[in-house]
Amino acid sequence: MKKTNRISLLKYWTTRYVATLVLGLIVVTVLSVAWIQHTIIDNRLEISEFIAEELANRIAGSQQGKDAPSINKNTLKNRDKFLQSERPPAIYITDATGRVLSTNQSSGPYSLESFPRSLLKEDKDVLKYPTGTDDARVWLIKKPIKVDDVVFGWVVMLQSENEVGNVTEEYRLLAILIVSLGLFGWAAIYILSRRLSKPISQVAEAAKQIQEGNYNVRLPEHTKEQEVYDLVYSFKEMAQKLQQLEALRAELLAGVTHELKTPVTSISGLIQAVKDGVVTGDEAEEFLDVSLKETAKMQKMINDLLEFNSFTANALPVTIEEHSVNELMTDVVHQWKIGQELEHLTLDLTRLQQDRVIYTDSVRLQQIIINLLNNAKHAVETEGRIEITLTEQEGHMLFIEVKDNGSGIPEAEQELIFERFYRGDNKKYKVRGLGLGLPFSKLLANTLDGDLILKESSSLGTTFLIQLPLADE
Template sequence: MAALFLGLLIAAGLSILWLQHAMLENRLEASEFIAEELAYRIAGAQKDDLLPPSFERDELEDRKLFSDTEQPPAVYIIDVSGQILSASEPGTFTLMDSFPVALLNRNTDVLKLTDEVQGRSRLWMIKKPIEVEGLTFGWVVMVQPENELERLKEEYRLLAILILSLGLLGWAVIYLLSLRLAKPIGQVAEAAKQVEHGNYDVRLPDYVKEQEVHDLVHSFKEMAQKLEQLEATRAELLAGVTHELKTPVTSISGLLQAVKDEVVTGEEAKDFLDISLKETTKMQVMINDLLEFNSFSANALPVTSEQHEANDLIEDMVHQWKLGQEMEGVEVAVSLLAHDRILSIDPMRLQQILVNLLNNALHAVNPSTGKIEVVLLEEDNWLHIEVRDNGSGIPLEEQDLIFERFYRGEGKKYKVRGLGLGLPFSRLLAEAMHGELLLKESSPHGTIFVIRLPLLDQ
């Protein structure tokens, strides 16, 4: 509200200055016209006898009617020597008997003077010569103070009414708009307090007429829903991580206790120890994954850049992975580029991504009829490494969450051990090599993941 009234005051001040300037210019132009017209009439009256200029007082009084000021200008008829021959009202603006000839001979017809006699400042003098056949017989001079020329009594009144009307209208608009905005904003503030205390089930209006407030309400509702989802996911993930770490610890503890108490002996005791070592290794892998993920998220793990031929590199990685797997009925195939291209990547990090995708594909397919295919494609100077499988696919409601850290789908939660960091970590690695990891498609007939990496220009 203060800004509105400040703006109106500034507008009023600027308007007054502009009106004063415009009125001064207009009245000076009008004075010039009247002086010239009066000089022409006097010259016409003297044309025949070439006598010194003179005029009837009634004729001069008629010329004073042009002005709407409270005090009309003083009009003088002056001869060539500066003597005042006639005046509109004696003693109105000056007590002098003559005008300085130097002022009358100046080139300009509009002069700004100081009235030394009456102590005024900023007097305007308009002069026009009385000429008959090229001969100057005298001058018509009009004198008036600047404050009279700039006087805007009626204009000030209209301006005040306009500013007051605009102020009242602006206040009414702001008041009504504030009423419309106050309720939804107050509801958002109240909802924020609920979220602060852990209550994410907020109630906000579905539609608000003002677009900005509607966007605010809509964004806040989405934020509250996202926070509620993240809170539920956090609790679930904490329970999942705790379970994944607790299970091998419990298993190791029971196996070692059985060996210690000599519940098992001989070869069976050795088998128990072997199982304990395997469980310990699995636990170390999970802890290392967690530490490595946190380090990479904090940019603490470096990524190197080496140039490799795409076909040979991917074929070798898939071959190494196959050697470490036990899969009798699963078919694994590789489709290479027709023309090999050069990649600039970190081979170890790329292998981590590819192995993770292959492991996920192996868990998704049927052990007896499963098929996994790694396909290399080139598109717009990008290498696409597609990992395809014919597994059961990822449920639609889980597809937007698979790259969230610690997230584990319902299908893997109780079948596959892990912390749910494989895909998030793989995406970070791909982005670190200036590429990306995407879920291209997934359905009950299979899943396709894509690794996109930039190719070097040939």
């Protein structure tokens, strides 16, 4: 077999999450860069447009009664501070013809003496302006200086496209955010994966201990995650169940050995006594009769074991036929009564008020009923009473209740009565057997599309319930 290289759950999830996280962050970064680039340019142009308009309004307010606009040098200086950047925008105050009256540019690529009048009269206030220099394209923002709807001049701002689109600071903040998200995301999935993998590792370690025969495993008691809690709780229940089954297996071996050894020893002693002439005549005949009865009991136990094994291996045939419920149950009860001594036992059968048809295997159903009746007979003392009640329930279901007034099944044993080879403490010393009656009956009921359950049991008696589907009307 080819060896498979396996990795831990912690490493598996963290590496794949990091890869997914990195891919997602790359996509987010690309989209964020595009969005920042577009948004920052629009915002800066809007701010520049607002400043140009505010500056034009202020100049216009100071030009009442004057022929040409003028500008206070401190005003331009204040706007430079407001728009402070690596290269402040060039601000020009022109007259109506476009001749520059004042500027914050003493030299440099944007030192101009005038602007084309046709350019200033463009409808758009934000334009691309060819400077004729080696710089990239330049944004031109213009606002008219109006006094009584008369244009006295213009406020013009020139900004390099590189300066407007310079988002280095924003990119730096974006990089810090992306890296932080990546680190926090990886830390979160690492912590969560470690939290989830720890109990799973403990369960795996406990499984190895059970494999070695140690059923006393320790697992965390308090787990907040529902699925992990269900896993741990189910595993602990399984470990306890396996421990019980292991004890039952050992008890079974001793029980089967004892149950088979006892009749063999009895038969051997009785036949040896007849052979040696220790007993003769009628007494010898009685010894032989006892030996035959013991042989029959031993044969029954062996047949039960073989039949149970055949049924669990799906090798036992089941024949489904149409039957009348009342007629079938009457025949089953009658046949059981014939072979029993019922001096101190009363058996009552309550039939359906309206007879119904059922498709079932009469032989297998009879096995279930007879096994329950035999158990009820063993459970009752003097003045015992067994009641069989037939009822029709919703969903075309037939309920067969077998109730006795015996001593009942101890509460600690009620969950184990359908386990293979399990026999209660009280039954071990009263009735010989292998503990296959109830498990076999439940398997038969399941095969007939029904079920066999313990409805209730107390010191006042025990009630078993057989559920079987009725034929549609």
